[in-house]
Each structure stands twice: as C-alpha cells, then as structure tokens.
Amino acid sequence: MTTPKTEMDVVGNNSRQSHKNMLKMYYATDLPQDQSNFNPLDIDSPTFQADRYLKKLKQEKSLAELMEAENDMAKQIRTLDSDMQTLVYENYNKFISATDTIRTMKRDFREMEKEMVKLTSNMAAITHLNSQISSTMQGNRQQINKLVGVHSVLKKLQFLFELPSRLKKCLATKSYAAGVSYYLRTKTVLQHYQHMESFSGIEQDCSKIVAEIITELKKTFYDKDSSAQQLADCVGLLLRLGEPADLLCEDYLEHAKHKLDEDLQELESYLKVDKATVDKSANASSDGGLYIDVLEFIDRGSNGFLSNLSLTITAYENLFIKQIEITAISSAMVGQMTPLFISEEVSKVASMKLAKFVEDLLQVYFTLVENRLVLEKRSRDNALVVRALDRFYRRLQATSNILADSDIMVHGEGIIVRMIKARCEHYRFALKDFFTDCLTDIRHTISAPNTVSGKSSPASLNLLDLVNSTASALLNQVKSVLADVQLFTVRDINFASLPYFRKEFPCEDVREGIIVHFVHYISETLRSFCDVSSAARLVASPPTVLLLLSKLCRDFEQSTIAYLLTLTDEQFLISSKDRTTDITSLTAEIGETAQKLLEGYVQSSGVSVSRMIRTSIEARDWLKCVEPRQVRAVMRRVVEEITQTDQQVGSLYEEGTRKARSSDSSKRTQTYQTSVSRQRERGHWGVYAPSSNMDNSLLSNIQKLFSERVDVFGPVEFSRTSVLTGVIKISLKTLLECVRMKTFGKFGLQQLQVDCQYLQLYLWRFVSDENIVHTIIDEVISSCLHRCIEPAAMEPSVIDVICERG
Amino acid sequence: MDIEDAPLIYGLELQARCLCPQAAETNYTRFLVATQSLRQENQVHLITFDDENNQLEKTIFPHTSGEVWHISSSCNDVSLFSTCFNHIAGGDIRSGCKLWRLPADQCNETVTDSLNQPNSISEIGELKSDEVRSVSHVLWKPIEDDSQVMSLGSGQMHLWDIMKAEPRLIRVFKLPEKKGHPCPVTNGKWNPHHGAKQFAVATNQHIIGWDVRGDAEAFRIENAHGQLVRDLDFNPNKQYYLVSCGDDCLVKFWDVREPTAPVSVISDEHSHWVWSARFNPFHDQLVLSCGSDSRVVLFNKASLSSEPFGHLMDEDEDDLGSEKEPPKDGLIEIYEEHEDSVYAVEWSSADPWSFASLSYDGRVVINKVPKKVKFDILL
Helix, strand or coil, X not given: CCCCCCHHHHHHXXXXXXXXXXXXXXXXXXXXXXHHCCCCXXXXXXXXXXXXHHHHHHHHCCHHHHHHHHHHHHHHHHHHHHHHHHHHHHHHHHHHHHHHHHHHHHHHHHHHHHHHHHHHHHHHHHHHHHHHHHHHHHHHHHHHHHHHHHHHHHHHHHHHHHHHHHHHHHHHHCCHHHHHHHHHHHHHHHHHCCCCHHHHHHHHHHHHHHHHHHHHHHHHHHCCCCCHHHHHHHHHHXXXXXCXXXXXXXXXXXXXXXXXXXXXXXXXXXXXXXXXXXXXXHHCCCCCCCCCCHHHHHHHHHHHHHHHHHHHHHHHHHHHHHHHHHHHHHHHHHCCCCCHHHHHHHHHHHHHHHHHHHHHHHHHHHHHHHHHHHHHHHCCCHHHHHHHHHHHHHHHHHHHHHXXXXXXXXXXXXXXXXXXXHHXXXXXXXXXXXXXXXXXXXHHHHHHHHHHHCCCHHHHCCHHHHHHHHHHHHHHHHHHHHHHHHHHHCCCCHHHHCHHHCCHHHHHHHHHHHHHHHHHHHHHHHHHHCCCCCCCHHHHCCHHHHHXXXXXXXXXHHHHHHHHHHHHHHHCCCCHHHCCCCHHHHHHHHHHHHXXXXXXXXXXXXXXXXXXXXXXXXXXXXXXXXXXXXXXXXXXXXXXXXHXXXXXXXXXXXXXXXXXXXXXXXHHHHHHHHHHHHHHHHHHHHHXXXXXXXXXXXXXXXXXXXXXXXXXXXXXXXXXXXXXHHHHHHHHHHHHHHHHCCCECHHHHHHHHHHHHHHHHHHHHHCCCHHHHHHHHHHHHHXXXXXXXXXXXXXXXXXXXXXXXX | CCHHHCCEEEECCCCEEEEEECCCCCCCEEXXXXXXXXXXXXXXXXXXXXXXXXXXXXXXXXXXXXXXXXXXXXXXXXXXXEEEEEEEECCEEEEEEEEEECCHHHHCCCCCCCCCCCCCCEEEEECCCCCCCCCCEEEECCCCCCCEXXXXXXXXXXXXXXXXXXXXXXXXXXXXXXXXXXXXXXEEEECCCCCCCEEEEEECCEEEEEECCCCEEEEEECCCCCCCEEEEEECCCCCCEEEEEECCCCEEEEXXXXXXXXXXXXXXXXXXXXXXXXXXCCCCCEEEEEECCCCEEEEECHHHCCCCCCCCCCCCCHHHHHHCCCCCCEEEEEECCCCCCEEEEEECCCCCCEEEEEECCCEEEEEECCHHHHHHHHC
C-alpha cells in the first residue's frame, strides 16, 4: 500500500528538487505566490510532503477508501510515466537536428575566414594610394583657396566702385529700396576703410547720393497725394537710413494735422451758421443753403473728421509702430547694432505721440459737437437728435476700436449723457410751458364769452368739455414727451446700452425729473392760485377757473396720475424698488390741491355774492325806507348769481348728499311764519316789558343750543350741494353781520323780511341741509328786530304775496 | 380743566359790542363794557375780576345818551373813559361822543356792592365841533400826562385836546377817499413807541399810518387784507410790528418798514371774519383774536416776540436750559364759550394772564392763559 522509500528515491527526490528550483529560477515563477499556496498536503503543490500526506490519508480514510486511493494513485503514476516518455522522444529528435546544424556552420566559417584576410590586404592598398594622392594635391589646393578669396574681394571692390553709379541709377529709376539696401550693405565697409583715399571718395559720393535719396523720400513723404503704401515704403526706408523716428512721427502728425484741422474748421463754420440760424430761426430761409441740421452736422463730422482721423491713426500705426518693429527686426537680423529695447522705446514714444495727437484733436471735435448739440437742446425733432447722437456714438466707437487704450468713449458717453439730461430738462420746461399755456387758454375761454355776450353765456359754456379737453391735452402732451424720451432707449440705438440708461435715466431723469416734477409743478402752481396770503389772488383768477382747475385736479387724483406713472414704469421698465416717489403720495398731493382749489372757489364766489349783499345793506338808509312793494333787485341778482354758480358746479360735480328735507314749500313758509310770529311776539315783549330781556336772550341762546354750529368758511366736499352750501353760508352770514351794523326803521325791517323770505324761497333747494338756511335767516331777522327802532313786522301773507310777485 | 382755569361768564341783559380794559388801572383786572340797544336804556358795566376768589364784581351805570358803539378809557386817569354812541332823534340817527368820569369811590380799593346805592357816571365833556360830523371811535393817547385823544369819523381823523373842560379840536386829518366817497374806517390805534407820534387807521383793505405832527403818511400797507380790515394793534414792546385782522378770516403780522408782505399769517383758526386782535401788553408773544365765528383764539407768536428765548436764564441753569426747546409758534387754545359773534377781546391792563371777550348777545367771558403756557414763559 505504501510506496517503499529507497535511498535512491530520496537522492532522486533531492536532485529533482534542485532541478525544479533551477527551472523555477529560470522561468522566474513567483515564489511568494507558491508560498501563499503553501499546502504540504496538496499532491500537486511544490511543497508537497509525502509523509504528512500519507499520515493524513491513513488517519482520515477508511480501509476501502485507502485502497481506492492507492489504485487511483497508481493509475495516475502510470499516466504520468507515459507522458514523460513521449516528451523525451520528441525532444530527442530536436536535439539531433540541432547537432546537424552546428556541424554545417563550423564548415562555412572556415571559408569565411579566408575571405576576410583578402579584404584586409585590399584595404591597406587603398589607404596607401589615398595618402599618395593627397600629398601630390596639397599645393594646388592652397592656391585655389587664395584665388577664390582674391576673387571675392575683387568682386566687392568692383561693387564698391560701381556703387555711386548704381545708386545714381537707382535714384534715376526711383528704385529707392534697392539703392538703400545697396548703401546699407556697403556702409560699414566704407566706414571701416575710410582712411583710404579711394574709399572715402566713394563714401562721399555715396553719402551725397543717399542724401539725395533721402530728400527724394522726404518729398514723397510730405507729398499730400502720396498713397499710403508709398508712404509706408518711404518711412521704412527712411528709418533704415537711420532717420530719427520721433522726428518723423512728429512731422507726419503735423502733416496729418493740417488736413484734420481743415475738417474741423469746416465743422466750425457750420456751427457758426447754425448758431446764427437757430438764434434767429425766423429768417432761417434766407441763408438756408448753408444751414445743416444736427444729423447732417454729425454726419459730416464723422465722415470728414472722424474717418480721416481713423485713416491717419491706421496709417500711422502701420508706418511707425509696425515699421519700427520691422526695421528693428531686420536690422537685428543683419546684425546691425540696434538693440531691440531701443526700438521698443521708440515705438512706445510713437504711440504716445499718437495718443496725444488724437486726444488733442478729439478734444476740439468734442467741443464742436457739444456746442452743436447744445443748439439742439430745444429742438422739436427729438428723433433727429437721437439719430444724430446714435451716429455720433457709433462712429466714435469705430474710432475707439482702432485706438486701443484710449478714453475717448468716456468723453463721448459724457457728451451723450449730458445731452440727454439737457433734453430731459428741456422737456421739463416744455411741459411747464404747456401747462401755463393751458391755463391761459382756460382763462381766455372762460372770460371770452363774458366779455362778448354778457351774463347769459358763461352758463352755456360747457365746463366739463373744457376740463376734459384740457386734461386730455395735458395727458397727450405728457405722453408725447414720454414717447420722445423713450426714443433714447430704443433697442437699436447703440448708446442705449450705457449703464446710465439702466437706472439713472429712467428713474432719476424721466420718472422723477419729468413726470413727478411736472405733477409737483402743477400742484404748486395751482396752490399758489388759492393761497390765502397772496392778496392779488382774487384778481388773478376768476372763481370759475378755480372751479375748473379743482375738477381737473380731482380727475388727476382719481385716474390720470396713476395712469401716467404706471405708463412710465411700464415703458421704462422701472422696478418697484426704484420708484422713489410712490403714486399714493402724488395723488394725495394733487387731491389736496383739488380740495384747496374748491375751497378757494367757494370762498371767492361767496365773497363776490357777499360784496353785493354788503353794498346793498350799507348803501341804504334803512331808517327812512318806504313801505316795501317788492323784493329788492339786489336779492334777485344774488339768487341769479347763486343759480349760475349752481349750474357751473353742477356741470362738473355730482349732486352730493342732502339731509332729508321737506319737499313742499308750504311747510317752509309755515316754519317761517311761526318764527316770524315768534319774533314779533318777542319784539312786543321787548317793547313793553324790558325786564323780560333776559328771557329773550336766553330764548335765543337755547334756540342756538339746538341748532348746529355753522362753520362759515369751512371745508367743502366735492359735490354740488356742498359747494353751494358753502357759498350760501358765506353770503347769508355776511347779511347777518351787515344787518347788525345798521339801524332799521319799521319799513326797513319789513323790507328785510321780504328780502329774507325771497332768499329762503329760492336758496333752500341748493343746500344739503335746508335748516342751515333757516337758522341763519332766522338770526338775521332777529338781529334786525334788535336793531329796529319800531319793530312792527309785516304780515306773513303780505310777504308771501310780494315774494310771489317778485 | 383746572377750576382756576375755568372761565367766568357774565351775562349782560342787552346786546353789546364794545369792551375796553381800564387802561390806567394797574392793580385790578377791570373792564368796561357798554351795551347797545335802541329801545332800552343802555348801561355801562364796570367789571372787576377778583383773581384770588375767582369772582366777578360788577357795577352798572346807566348810559342815557344812546346805544354805545365804542368805548375806551384814559391811559392816565383811572376814572376817565369815553363812549361813542348813536341815538335816534326825530327819525334820524344822531351820533355823539362823550367823556365820562366814574364816581370817585369806584376807583378806590373798597368796591362796595354798588347795586344797592346806584351811582352814576358824570359827563365831563363832549367831543363836538362844527367841523366834526360824526365820531365813531375815540382813542386815548397812550402817553403819561398827555391829554390828547384821536377820534375817527366820516372819513376824517380829529385830534383833540381834553385838558380843559371843553375838548378843543387841534387838527383834522383827511383820510383818502375812494371815488369821492369817504372810505369806511373800522378802527385806529396809536403807535405807543417814540412818544406816540404815529396813529394808524384801518380803512377798507388798507392800513395807513399817519405822522400826527404833520399831515403826512408815515406808512401805508396797501391791500393788507383781501377784504375789510377790521382791527389792528401795535406790538407794545417791539417797535414797527403790528397785527391786523379782517374779513378774509386772517390774522396778519406786519413790519411797517416792509409793507409789501406780511411777516406772518395765521390762516386756519377762524372760519369767519376776525373782528379784533390784540397783543398781550406784557408778553407780546401772546396774541388774542376773536371773530364772528364765535371764537376767541389765543396764539403763541414767539418768533415775533420782543422776548428772545432764554434771555432770562441764569448761567447756573445751563444744564436745565439746554434741554428746553425754544418755544414754537402755534395755537395755544381756542375758547368757545360764546354762542354769538365775538366783536371785542381785550387783555387786562393789570394782570398779564387775564383777558375778557364780549359777544353780541351780551356775554362777557373772562379767561386766563393756561398755566402751562404761563409757566413756560415765566420759567
């Protein structure tokens, strides 16, 4: 069952092990990998330990299994043996063929050795021959060398001697470039051999001719008509001839300046003409041939001056900055001593000169343009201005693109922004003027029919139409201004992308500067009309104007302002956080103005009625009146005036609220009768019983306690009745105060009773609370009773009859 | 309201529109009120306000000459006063002006209950002359030991000497006319500065100042008010400054050297004609006005006052003083005790903090400046 272990086996085992190791080393099999697979029990493992394997088998397996393992093992050994045998046979064949090959090689090498010996001897012979030839040729070669050298010197000399004539020929044929290159090539040689007479002669000749060439070149250089290419060549040659670069730059710029100055002068002449024309635009047609509008001016400026300037700049850059570099490079290649940094210096100087030159000229140009634009400040044609500005901006942009690092755009933008601000200001003033015109129109319209056809027509004048037309005229004007201003920010306008247009222009200049400012202006102007402290206000504005303007403001408050601001915000895309002044404060302001105007209207109409009443009371001797036969004409006029006021107000304002009132006039008469009878009673009491005076005043005081306090010049609401109540209160209170200043006789009292009844009859319908009229009229009558020396009141029925007749 | 600040109300039995302080009295707060009635006997009331007991003592004298339109008192003699009156005689209005003397014991300290022993005022003279058709106002010259009065009437000003028993007309000033008619003169005032050489009248919408030594205008404020000027008053402590009021509901302050525009305007407090405006004689930042809206209004006009802010402060009080705000102009109070038009308001000549107002229904109200304002001014 076990394979007996012999000595041989052990030895064989050992030697096999070492072979295996050698092979392993040869194939560089990974040892660590083997180690990781270290398993002494694995029969295929290199670290297999037969003893342990056996031991394990014996321990673990049953007899049958062991038997089977043994069989298995024997079978495996047999197959391995047969494999080994086939391998040996195959390798043996190969070995035999290898031996054959080596044998043939040995034979061939012997032949080869012979050939090699032959080759060596041949080579030695060749070497020998070679050295022989070279020694024989030695002498000739040196001679040839010398001769070639002489030949070239002679050639050069010939060139030198021929140089003057050649240069002359170049001069004659104007091929300066060749001449210059000839000269430059020989210059150093000539200078080197200056001490020899013949050379110095040649040099002098050459210098003379070169000087001529230089003058020729300069002539071309200064010639106005020389083309850019010619100029460029010229400058290049001159530079190579060592002319000082900065002088050339200056000369060139000086030369260019003349041309540009001419352009500028032309512009200036236009400017003068334009100024004259704008100043007296009336006779513009007289010298209209010379007048050009702003767009054309800018056009000419751009086409003439700016494009010439651009050309000059490009040419200059080509001529100098680039030429200097080229010259420097070429001379460096030739090996002349123009170190590169010097040329850099020169080109820097040249660019600086150019920059200064351009700046100076543009300064002049900008001044001209700005002066011209100032003339357009009040122009009506905004589109033209916008186009002119846009063109100006575009051309300037083009120019500034050529000139790399310059701040001409800053100046240009400055001009544009200033111009636009000036335009905004103009619009602001234009709006103000327009508003003032509107006011004047309103006044004319209101006062015209008065003067033409007297009293009857003002009522027929449609105030509402006037308000609406004025409001829409104002609105349209503001809209058109907005539209005009909006032209500045149209998308295809180049300068609209400036940062100024993002925030400052729409918010500050348009919204605040024009719209809000305008609203403030309206409000201020109108307030000044009803400013109580200005003594001349009543003369300045007739009451109807105040009424109309108050309605106008009311409309503004209710819709127009909000609409305008929203429109502005939308058109100019103003975000809500940039809206400095909000709508509500503006509408509130205008609303207050409307209120003030209306109060002013009430006051001044009240005062004008008061004036009538006062004169009528003061001018009359009430002590010696005759018995009243009719209502005094003044009272009819008062009622007429109030009716007219009512119509005016009614055409503009709503009816307004009324306190519940008694609709039938009989009741009013009734109350009046009772009050009269009461007063009469009181009067009699007064006559016959002086002691009852306390009760008397007490009575009237009690009466007052129950009647509401009347604020005469009080606040007014935007309604027909409220306005009329105000006017009537003022009028009646005046009547009261005037009556108290007079002394009445019997008929005086009766006349006043008639007048009061008449007023009461006609005025109650206008007011919101007819009790106000009753209260004040009662007070008038009672005051009159006090001021009457013979208080005998008229029969109410008689009063009624008289009033109805009147 | 503090009980001491509560107003005292006194009702006359008749209508009245004129009131004046007893200008020469410096110990008692006294006012004279005269009634205006056509059919009953008129009266002159002498009202003494007892500050300590907060009571009114009144003496009533009959005024038999007619209804009184204007009353004013002498600045030198406590017992002298004048009334301008109308009375009806034969269906015609006759106007007149008389000088009166109060009974002697009324001017003494002991004010007895005079209702029991009816005294009467004694007439000492009448302003009467052939050249003078009517007298509507009399103004006593506010100079010590001077015996001149100025009267106004029918478009003229008359200067009288009342030294002797019979008043003597010294000079007549003709006021400017309008279209041949004399302009209505609503009131006049002596300028208390510079020995009272100027006299100012309110006529129509203008205020005209006269130099009474010659017949020349000293100043003229054209169109001082939009309508009639009702009253004016000179600042007693600050020359050139005056206050005016009128039918345009405004109270205006003027510097007569600059008559084109008012220095300041009070526009919001009155809702009808303002009939009278008065500077406080002691603290001229306090200005009273009254009007036919039945209101009496007390203003603080510190900005125009003769008392510059802080001049009374001691240096020790700098710490306290620096915290104090300079007084601002503004309304102090509106008094609404009246129920009819208030035609007259006057400061007491003795007490800087009391004033009286009179409404047409005969109600006299004595009010005081609020304590807070008083202390603000004093401290």
